[in-house]
Ligand SMILES: [Zn+2]
C-alpha cells in the first residue's frame with residue numbers, strides 16, 4: 001500500500017515551522033490516541049501513521065531528505081522508520097518525554113501544562129496561600145499598599161532549605177541517579193507505554209539525605225510568619241483576585257515557592273454605595289430647601305464638595321459629580337458620584353408648623369397636576385442610562 005504524504009497526514013503545508021508541526025501532531029495524536037479509541041484498529045493505525053510523520057518532520061535532517069526524495073529517501077541510511085511502521089512501544093519510547101511526567105501521558109502532553117521541562121528539578125513546589133483583604137472605598141479610589149502578616153512555610157534557616165544536617169549527609173539519589181525523575185514502563189493492552197514520573201525515593205530532589213536537619217526534620221521548611229507588602233491598584237472590586245508569584249509557601253527541600261493569592265473584599269461605607277465605577281450618595285433635603293433651592297456640602301471620597309440645589313428640585317432627581325467616582329482598574333477613565341435626591345418628611349410637627357402646612361396643602365402649586373407633574377421613575381432611569 002502506498003504511503004500517504006507526511007504533510008497530508010498532519011494536515012500542514014510544506015512551509016510549516018517546527019511549532020506548527022508539533023501542534024498539528026498533538027491534534028492528530030489526540031484524536032486517534034488509544035486511550036480515546038480503545039479496540040479501534042483503524043485509529044491505532046492513524047495514531048502510528050501520525051507518529052511516523054512527526055518523527056520525520058520534527059527532525060530537520062530527515063525532513064530535508066523527505067522533502068527532496070519523498071518516501072524513497074526514507075529507506076536509505078538506516079535509522080528513521082522507512083523499513084516499516086512503528087509499533088506502539090516505539091512511539092511512547094521515542095516521544096516518552098513529551099508525553100510528560102504525570103503518569104498520565106494524555107494529560108500532561110495534551111493539557112499543555114508545560115510538563116517537566118518547565119519545573120525546577122529540585123524538591124516539591126510549595127502550595128499557594130489564599131488571603132482576604134478588605135478595603136474601604138477610599139482605599140480603592142487611590143490604590144493602597146497593605147502590609148499583611150502571613151503565616152506560612154518559609155525556607156529553613158539552619159539548612160537553607162536542603163533538609164540535610166550538613167553537606168556530608170547529602171548524596172546523590174540511587175534510584176534516579178540524581179535526575180529526580182524515573183522512567184516507568186507500563187504494560188497496556190496496546191503494548192507498553194513509557195512515562196516519566198517524579199522519583200519516589202527522593203521526591204524529585206535528586207538527593208538522598210542520611211541525616212536530617214534538626215530544625216526542620218528534613219522538610220527544608222519551617223512554619224513562621226512573614227510581613228508582606230501588597231500593592232493594590234486603584235479601582236479593584238469585590239471578588240477580584242490578585243496574585244504574587246513566589247510569596248506562598250516555600251517548597252519542600254528547596255522546591256519552588258507557591259504563590260500568594262489575594263481576594264479583594266469591600267467594606268461597607270457610611271455614606272456611599274458602589275455601582276461599578278460610580279459612587280452613589282443618598283441625600284435628604286427638607287421641603288423648603290427642595291422648593292426654594294439652596295447650596296450645601298456633600299461628602300465625596302476625596303473630601304467635601306459644595307453643590308447648588310436649584311429651586312423646585314424634586315425627589316428622585318440625580319445630580320452627577322463628574323470624575324468623583326472610582327478609577328478603572330485598567331487605569332483609564334473615572335466614574336462619577338451620583339447624588340440621589342430624597343425629600344425629608346417630618347415625623348412630628350408643632351401646632352404652628354401644622355397650620356402652615358394646612359395652608360400649603362390647599363395651594364395649587366403644592367399639588368400634582370398636569371404641568372406640575374415631575375417625570376416618573378422609569379423616565380428618570382431612561383435618562384440616567386443614556
Ligand atoms: Zn532545616
Ligand SMILES: [Zn+2]
Pocket residue numbers: 173174175176177178179180181199200201202203204205206207
Ligand atoms: Zn531520586
